[in-house]
Structure formats: structure tokens, C-alpha cells
Amino acid sequence: MAKVIIYPTTSLILADLVDRMGHKALVAPEAVRDRVTNPEIKSPPLNITPEEPKKGLKYAAVDVPSGIRGRMALIGPLIEEADAGIILDDPGVLTGCAGCNRTNELVRLLIKTKGIPVLDLKYPRDDTEARGFVARIKAFLEGLK
Amino acid sequence: MRITKYIITSPESEVLPSDIAMRIYGSQHDINVKETCFGIIINGEEDEVADLIKEIRAMDPTGIFIKDRGFPPGDLRRCRGHRGGGARPGYYMIESESKLLPLISKALASEEKADPGPKETETIQKKRPISIKKLDEIIKEEIS
Amino acid sequence: MIRIAELACGAEYSGIQREIERAAETVGAKLVYPEVDLDDIINVEKKFGISVSSGDLNLAMARATRIVENPDLADAVIVMTCFRCAEAAIIRSEIRKYIHQNSKVPVLSYSFTERTTAETLLTRVEALVTTVKYRSLLAREKQTGITAGIDSGSTTTKSVIMRDNQVIGTGWVPTTDVIKSAEDAYNAALKASDLKADDIQAIGTTGYGRFLIGKHFNAKLTQEEITVNSKGAVFLANAQKGPATVIDIGGMDNKAIAVQDGIPGGFTMGGICAGASGRFLELTARRLGVDISELGKLALKGNYQNVAMNSYCIVFGTQSLVNSLSMGCKPEDVAMAACHSVAEQVYEQQLQEVDVKEPVVMVGGTSLVEGLPKAMEQLLGIKVIVPPYAQYIGAVGAALLVSGLLEA
Numbered sequence: 100m101a102k103v104i105i106y107p108t109t110s111l112i113l114a115d116l117v118d119r120m121g122h123k124a125l126v127a128p129e130a131v132r133d134r135v136t137n138p139e140i141k142s143p144p145l146n147i148t149p150e151e152p153k154k155g156l157k158y159a160a161v162d163v164p165s166g167i168r169g170r171m172a173l174i175g176p177l178i179e180e181a182d183a184g185i186i187l188d189d190p191g192v193l194t195g196c197a198g199c200n201r202t203n204e205l206v207r208l209l210i211k212t213k214g215i216p217v218l219d220l221k222y223p224r225d226d227t228e229a230r231g232f233v234a235r236i237k238a239f240l241e242g243l244k
Numbered sequence: 245m246r247i248t249k250y251i252i253t254s255p256e257s258e259v260l261p262s263d264i265a266m267r268i269y270g271s272q273h274d275i276n277v278k279e280t281c282f283g284i285i286i287n288g289e290e291d292e293v294a295d296l297i298k299e300i301r302a303m304d305p306t307g308i309f310i311k312d313r314g315f316p317p318g319d320l321r322r323c324r325g326h327r328g329g330g331a332r333p334g335y336y337m338i339e340s341e342s343k344l345l346p347l348i349s350k351a352l353a354s355e356e357k358a359d360p361g362p363k364e365t366e367t368i369q370k371k372r373p374i375s376i377k378k379l380d381e382i383i384k385e386e387i388s
Numbered sequence: 389m390i391r392i393a394e395l396a397c398g399a400e401y402s403g404i405q406r407e408i409e410r411a412a413e414t415v416g417a418k419l420v421y422p423e424v425d426l427d428d429i430i431n432v433e434k435k436f437g438i439s440v441s442s443g444d445l446n447l448a449m450a451r452a453t454r455i456v457e458n459p460d461l462a463d464a465v466i467v468m469t470c471f472r473c474a475e476a477a478i479i480r481s482e483i484r485k486y487i488h489q490n491s492k493v494p495v496l497s498y499s500f501t502e503r504t505t506a507e508t509l510l511t512r513v514e515a516l517v518t519t520v521k522y523r524s525l526l527a528r529e530k531q532t533g534i535t536a537g538i539d540s541g542s543t544t545t546k547s548v549i550m551r552d553n554q555v556i557g558t559g560w561v562p563t564t565d566v567i568k569s570a571e572d573a574y575n576a577a578l579k580a581s582d583l584k585a586d587d588i589q590a591i592g593t594t595g596y597g598r599f600l601i602g603k604h605f606n607a608k609l610t611q612e613e614i615t616v617n618s619k620g621a622v623f624l625a626n627a628q629k630g631p632a633t634v635i636d637i638g639g640m641d642n643k644a645i646a647v648q649d650g651i652p653g654g655f656t657m658g659g660i661c662a663g664a665s666g667r668f669l670e671l672t673a674r675r676l677g678v679d680i681s682e683l684g685k686l687a688l689k690g691n692y693q694n695v696a697m698n699s700y701c702i703v704f705g706t707q708s709l710v711n712s713l714s715m716g717c718k719p720e721d722v723a724m725a726a727c728h729s730v731a732e733q734v735y736e737q738q739l740q741e742v743d744v745k746e747p748v749v750m751v752g753g754t755s756l757v758e759g760l761p762k763a764m765e766q767l768l769g770i771k772v773i774v775p776p777y778a779q780y781i782g783a784v785g786a787a788l789l790v791s792g793l794l795e796a
Contacts, residue, residue: 166398192430
């Protein structure tokens with residue numbers, strides 16, 4: 100079973116396909132869960148604590164906006180953990196964890212330059228493309244050791 | 245560790261979110277269930293959720309989609325009733341992707357029948373910009 | 389309950405959403421999020437005029453269009469985005485303008501960092517809520533009876549006594565002990581007006597120390613300085629009807645307020661850089677060996693372009709001024725360069741965030757340093773008014789507003 104970082108890291112379709120094909124999708128909600136349900140954190144934060152943008156300095160400099168560093172504190176460690184990546188090139192409406200495109204650019208860059216196998220895809224627009232979409236993900240995941 | 249998942253049915257699936265909820269209520273699993281307009285949210289211990297997901301997927305192997313959620317169901321920090329209306333931001337992505345689920349469902353079904361289909365790149369014919377010379381000719385033609 | 393629509397990008401991921409909620413709770417407001425559909429986000433460009441690559445900004449714009457279409461959804465709006473994000477800075481400003489131009493809902497715009505706290509936001513949110521809650525009080529144009537206003541600022545404490553729409557006495561002292569300074573300023577104003585404390589029908593307080601002195605003097609009105617200064621400025625400048633822009637460069641922070649019929653419509657408040665405050669002018673005066681009251685007149689004779697300044701900073705900028713003097717620059721040019729530096733920083737960093745409309749009224753103690761309004765005039769290309777009693781603006785506004793509570 101490989102750990103696969105998906106982009107967008109909140110994609111229902113990619114997370115589902117990776118998991119149903121027997122691998123583990125690395126997704127932002129898991130990182131959020133660690134923070135919002137951790138009983139060790141007193142008064143659990145709404146989403147993340149003000150400490151996260153500081154932790155995000157590992158991925159982006161201090162002159163990068165705080166919202167990017169905060170998001171990177173969630174997503175950066177997932178990229179580090181990944182054995183492979185699947186990237187949607189035209190992901191459409193992105194909000195929340197994926198609502199900042201500067202973060203999204205950095206996420207794609209880090210996935211692509213990590214030196215792991217990466218599959219680039221576009222959302223399907225018809226049945227033929229959808230079959231190609233699923234088949235390529237399947238072939239890609241089967242190729243991972 | 246307790247985890248939370250969204251279970252979302254394809255709009256064309258014959259299984260309704262309420263069917264899934266009833267199945268869970270009738271099962272032995274210690275799982276919290278919350279029905280929403282687009283699917284259901286389940287919350288329980290990791291292993292138990294994993295077992296349950298297998299059962300749920302079996303109800304419609306190609307028409308039910310599952311993803312993680314950070315907040316437990318009904319969490320006041322996310323509940324729109326408590327937070328002054330408006331969907332939480334991630335909702336719009338689920339709504340946007342839900343529209344594609346029928347396509348993915350059909351593709352998964354044909355995948356099960358080992359029908360590979362053509363490569364997607366072959367179906368896209370890109371238009372290239374015309375040459376400057378050609379454009380120049382057209383301009384002259386149009387304004388003459 | 390006042391409903392403030394939060395149109396934000398990055399607040400949760402900067403870890404400050406809870407701080408925004410705390411600030412709202414403190415002033416008795418609730419944050420709301422206008423409902424929009426996915427199609428509203430996808431088609432935002434049709435209504436708003438642009439869509440950008442960051443989805444959360446498109447969501448904020450879609451919510452703004454909902455508010456304009458249905459202003460009953462919110463009583464006020466805060467538009468907040470990450471500091472240093474260019475995409476967000478453009479959209480934040482456009483959302484502010486869009487709501488301001490297309491509805492009567494007051495808007496506050498702010499860019500935050502992970503260090504932003506509820507306390508930083510409090511005065512701003514309080515002012516926003518005041519414009520909604522006390523609209524009828526703010527519509528008041530005349531002072532009646534005998535009332536006093538006390539403005540407990542970070543550097544100075546000011547007090548005025550007003551009777552029948554006239555200022556009849558003033559008091560001004562440097563702020564040391566907050567309550568002691570307020571008493572001294574108040575007593576000086578009473579003495580100047582030949583009245584006793586018993587003659588005063590109501591007291592209004594404002595400024596940093598407003599809560600403390602408000603309690604001490606049993607004030608009928610304790611109000612943040614954005615609302616109060618707007619009111620005081622348009623009253624003294626005789627610009628109570630129609631638009632006006634109020635600029636207040638203070639000892640610790642600056643305010644730029646777009647006013648419509650005496651009510652703040654949009655405003656910014658900056659407060660981290662001493663180089664854009666009265667302190668910079670004080671330091672320059674000291675370096676030049678002149679009293680602060682003389683600096684302005686000196687500056688009027690000078691030309692800022694004769695002095696090379698490479699920083700707005702109170703440390704490095706002042707260094708430039710000292711270097712210029714050692715290289716033979718004239719003191720009047722240095723004085724004007726200091727005024728220009730402060731004005732330019734306020735112009736660049738704050739006036740871009742409000743719609744500058746005439747008349748432009750400069751208030752606060754720094755407006756008496758004549759070079760400063762002159763420098764602002766040069767930058768804006770429009771006439772800047774400094775009304776009488778400009779340094780007492782907060783106290784006048786408080787005395788005027790509190791008189792509205794006498795009849796209640």
C-alpha cells in the first residue's frame with residue numbers, strides 16, 4: 100500500500116479512487132482532524148492555532164502571507180510523507196483548505212519536485228474521458244510498489 | 245481514534261443516503277450517523293469505520309464515494325446554524341465534484357468489465373492560433 | 389444583536405478566526421456568512437466584474453454581491469484578508485468599494501497576520517457596531533445644554549466644555565497617569581469656561597483611556613475615537629451633510645475615515661509604525677532644536693525635495709534627516725521633509741483603503757504642525773481643511789454626542 104498525496108488535497112473523487120484501489124490517500128481533512136479533535140489541545144482551535152503559520156515557516160518564508168503558511172503547516176507534512184502524487188490540473192471550484200491559489204501553486208511545486216512518481220490528470224468531461232481518467236489512476240496505482 | 249467520513253452517493257445511484265443511514269442504524273456498529281442533503285456523515289473508531297465502509301460500498305460498488313472530514317458531525321465550530329448561516333467553505337467543492345460522480349460511476353462500472361476505453365488525450369483536439377500572415381490577410385480583408 | 393458579515397480569505401488558516409469572533413462578541417455582535425450557491429461563485433465575474441484564481445476570494449466576492457442584492461442580510465461588513473497577499477489586497481479593496489458604492493451597509497477592511505488579536509480588532513469592530521447601533525445619535529448635528537468631552541489619548545489628554553453648540557472652555561495636558569491627567573484636563577476646561585463640575589449635565593469620554601475615565605467620571609457616553617472624531621471633525625469643519633474624509637494622525641495610531649452625513653462609512657486605522665505618527669515630528673523638532681509648535685511654520689518655508697530620505701522609519705528616517713543637516717541642508721527643508729515623510733506614509737498605506745472625497749479634514753494635535761496638512765495637500769492634490777479646535781476633536785465629538793443622550 101502506497102501513501103498517495105492528492106491535489107487538490109480535499110478532492111472527494113481522488114481520495115475515493117485511491118482508497119478504493121487499496122492505497123492510502125493523504126488528505127488535508129486528516130491533518131485538520133489531528134488538530135480539532137486532539138484532547139491534549141486545551142480549548143480546541145476553530146481550525147488551526149496561531150502557532151501553525153509559524154510552523155509553516157518550514158515551507159515558506161516569513162514574508163509569505165500567514166494563511167499560506169498556516170495551510171502549509173497542514174499540507175507540507177503530508178507531502179513529506181508521500182510515496183506518490185496525483186495532480187488534477189483543472190480542479191475547478193476550490194475553497195477552504197484549497198481556497199488559496201498561492202498555497203495551491205506551492206503544493207503542486209513541492210509534489211512535482213519531490214522526486215516521487217506523479218500522475219497529472221484533467222477532470223473528465225464525458226464518458227470516454229472518465230474511463231481514461233479511472234484507467235490511468237488504476238494503472239498508476241498498480242505501478243507503485 | 246475516532247474518525248469522521250463523508251459518504252456521498254452519485255446523483256444517479258439507486259441507493260439513497262437514507263438507505264445507507266438505515267443500514268447503519270440496523271447494524272451492530274457503534275457509529276454516529278448524520279444525514280445531510282448530499283449524503284451522510286459517519287463518525288466512529290477507525291477500525292469500525294473501515295469495516296462499515298466495506299459494507300456500505302457493497303450496497304452500490306460504483307455509485308458511493310467516500311472522503312475524510314476533519315470535524316466530527318454536528319461540531320459547533322462548523323455547524324451553520326450555530327455559526328451564522330452560510331455553508332462551510334469545503335461544501336462547495338463537494339457540490340462541484342458531485343456533478344461528476346455519474347461519469348466516474350459509469351467509468352468504474354466499465355472498468356469492472358475490463359473495458360479500457362481510449363486514452364483521454366486522444367479525445368482532445370487542440371486548436372492552434374492561426375499564423376500572423378493569415379491573420380494579417382484576414383484583417384486586410386475585413387477592413388477593406 | 390448586530391450582524392456583521394465576515395467576508396474573509398485566510399482568517400482560519402492564519403489561526404485568528406477565534407480572535408475575530410472574540411472581538412465581535414465583546415461588542416455584542418454576531419458574525420454571519422451570507423448564503424451563496426455554487427453557481428454564484430462560478431459566475432461571480434458576471435456580477436462583480438472579476439473572478440480570481442483563489443476560490444475563497446471568489447466566495448467572498450459572491451457573498452458581497454448577495455449583500456448588495458439583499459442588504460437586510462447583514463448590518464455591517466468586515467472584509468479581511470492576509471497581509472502581504474497582492475491578489476487579496478486588490479480584491480479586498482474592490483469588495484469594500486463595491487459594497488460602499490452599492491449599499492448603505494458600513495464596511496471595515498483589514499489585513500491581518502497570525503499575530504492579530506481580538507484587542508487589535510476591538511476599536512475597529514466597536515466603531516463599526518456603533519455606526520449601526522447609534523445611527524440616530526450620530527445623525528445629531530447640534531450640541532445642546534452644557535456637556536463635557538474628555539479624550540484620553542496615548543500622548544495627551546484633552547477636554548472641552550460645550551454650551552449651546554459652542555466650545556466655551558478647553559484643557560490640554562500630557563498623558564501621565566490616565567485618571568490624574570483626565571482630571572487635570574477637565575478641571576482646566578471647567579476653569580476656562582468659568583463653570584463647576586456640578587454645572588455639567590453629562591460627560592462623554594473617548595480615546596485609549598475611555599473605559600477607565602468613563603467609569604471614574606460616571607460618563608453617560610464612552611465611545612471609541614473613530615465615531616467620535618468623525619462627528620467632531622464634520623461638526624467643526626461645518627461639513628455635516630454629504631461626504632467628507634477625516635484624517636487623524638495621532639501619537640500612537642492614525643485614522644483615515646470616509647464620512648457620509650456625519651457617519652463613518654469606511655475607515656482604516658494603522659498603528660504599528662512610529663514613523664507615521666506625531667512622534668516622528670516631535671523627534672525631528674528636537675533634532676532641529678525647535679519647539680514642536682514652531683516646526684510647522686518652519687516647514688512651510690522649506691522644500692522636501694532638497695532632502696534625500698531613504699526610509700519612513702523613525703530610526704533610519706531620522707538618520708537621513710540628521711545626515712542631510714550635516715551635509716548642509718537647511719533646517720526648513722528638513723522640517724518639511726519630515727512632514728512629507730509622515731504624510732506620504734499615511735497616504736500610501738491608509739488613504740488607499742478609503743474613498744477620499746472632499747472636503748478633506750485633518751484633525752488631532754499633528755494637524756497644527758502646518759507643514760503636515762500642507763504636505764498632505766501636495767500629495768492629494770486637493771485642499772485640506774484644519775478646523776478650529778482641531779486638537780480637541782475627540783473631546784468635541786464626545787461633548788456633542790453625549791448631549792444627544794440628555795433628552796433620552
